Amino acid sequence: MKVVQLTSDKKKIEVALTPALLPLYDVENSIVVVIDIFRATSSMCYGIENGADAIIPVSQVEECIAYAEKGYLIAAERNGEVVEGFDFGNSPFSYTAEKVAGKTVVLTTTNGTHAIHLSRKAKSIVIGSFLNLSSLATWLKDQQENILLVCAGWKNKFNLEDTVFAGAMVDKLKGDDFRIDDSAIAAADLWELAKDDLGGYLAKTSHSERLKKLGIEEDIAFCLNVDMTTAIPVLDGEKLVKL
Amino acid sequence: MKVVQLTSDKKKIEVALTPALLPLYDVENSIVVVIDIFRATSSMCYGIENGADAIIPVSQVEECIAYAEKGYLIAAERNGEVVEGFDFGNSPFSYTAEKVAGKTVVLTTTNGTHAIHLSRKAKSIVIGSFLNLSSLATWLKDQQENILLVCAGWKNKFNLEDTVFAGAMVDKLKGDDFRIDDSAIAAADLWELAKDDLGGYLAKTSHSERLKKLGIEEDIAFCLNVDMTTAIPVLDGEKLVKL
DSSP, X not given: OOOOOOSXXXXXXXXXXXXXXXXXXXXXXXXXXXXXXXTHHHHHHHHHHTTOSEEEEESOHHHHHHHHTTTOEEEOEETTEEOTTOSBOSOGGGOOHHHHTTOEEEEEOHHHHHHHHHTTTSSEEEEEOGGXXXXXXXXXXXXXXXXXXXXXXBTTBOOHHHHHHHHHHHHHHOSTTEEEOHHHHHHHHHHHHXXXXXXXXXXXXXXXXXXXXXXXXXXXXXXXXXXXXXXXXXXXXXXXXXX | OOOOOOSOOXXXXXXXXXXXXXXXXXXXXXXXXXEOTTTHHHHHHHHHHTTOSEEEEESOHHHHHHHHTTTOEXXXXXXXXXXXXXXXXXXXXXXXXXXXXXXXXXXXXXXXXXXXXXXXXXXXXXXXXXXXXXXXXHHHHXXXXXXXXXXXXXXXXXXXXXXXXXXHHHXXXXXXXXXEOHHHHHHHHHHHHHGGGHHHHHTTSHHHHHHHHTTOHXXXXXXXXXXXXXXXXXXXXXXXXEO
């Protein structure tokens, strides 16, 4: 008798819309993509592209200071201003080759670090942003693994920009090789709505209002550049390095 | 000196995309709308419309049995079949006037009961579905309170049908009187995509596949009838009664 394999062996693409939902997913059997578009993961992609040896994400300004003694560059801001004594803030424009090539940078990011920490058990953790969208999609396709797109959100809540990026990635990956969940379907549909005028679409979010008040509209526009870079930051211990 | 009130006193419309996110919201200062489109909250709206004295949502079949001794109708199903010894299953077609008028029905619903339980501290808890969309929207507008739309989801995960309904409600309510959060923006955009062919749009979800296997396509189609009823079920103690 011929035994027919009925269980689908397709890999999954899932979207955890906020880190608070991570306990519901099979993180251990997935490659995790951490997404924090405004501005942490965009700055990470740009910094690794520009030759930073490593980027270390931390959640507290105080942790950052401890690293300064090791000769690392430290980056932190509060209310849109570089914290006194720090080398620079969180603007992606601080991550040029001139500033970071050959250096290790310690970057303060509450939501991004939280998402990375909760994803620890993943097969691997890579960093996504619009900057490295296509490059990351190509690599992810080649891995033949379950993919979990983790939106860092805002204090564990859903945010639109991270979800729209997740949707862009789902759109690149989807096809016969993957099963996708409802949040991936929704994210892809939001990307479809947003893609022709990404800045305009995201301008209506509350987060965008907050960022405008900080005077960082140029950062925001920069973070929405699609495929400006090809480097893929991957977590190695505590450090993000080039894959 | 004239003191200008700068703090916005606009009320909020927020969407908790799954019950797992409820701890992030100010439930105590909100009216909660519980949403479990396939099929719990649709059946509740239909049953209360059709003259049921009360509907008691419970999560376990065993709890339901305890109520049978009180002379209540009990409703439960497993894998699409009415559980042996029960009066009927979870199909909205079981909630006709003929069957439920003047009766109290105990309904088993895991996701719906979970969402209601976690919303206990709300100013009030009402039940929403496409069936009573406009009627509920009109009432909500009149309350001048913060509104928290709670998607019951599936085992704490995001699902598309509950979110699309939340979006329909946001679309009815939004305007100068309310501030809306990112999840409300996203939900409203998904409703905009879905509204012209709600059944077609939702057919692509994984949940829909599961429901098809249970042979309840007619239930699904029924649950997508917009404005078929006007009654608003409201939680009074353990019971849902007509507002």
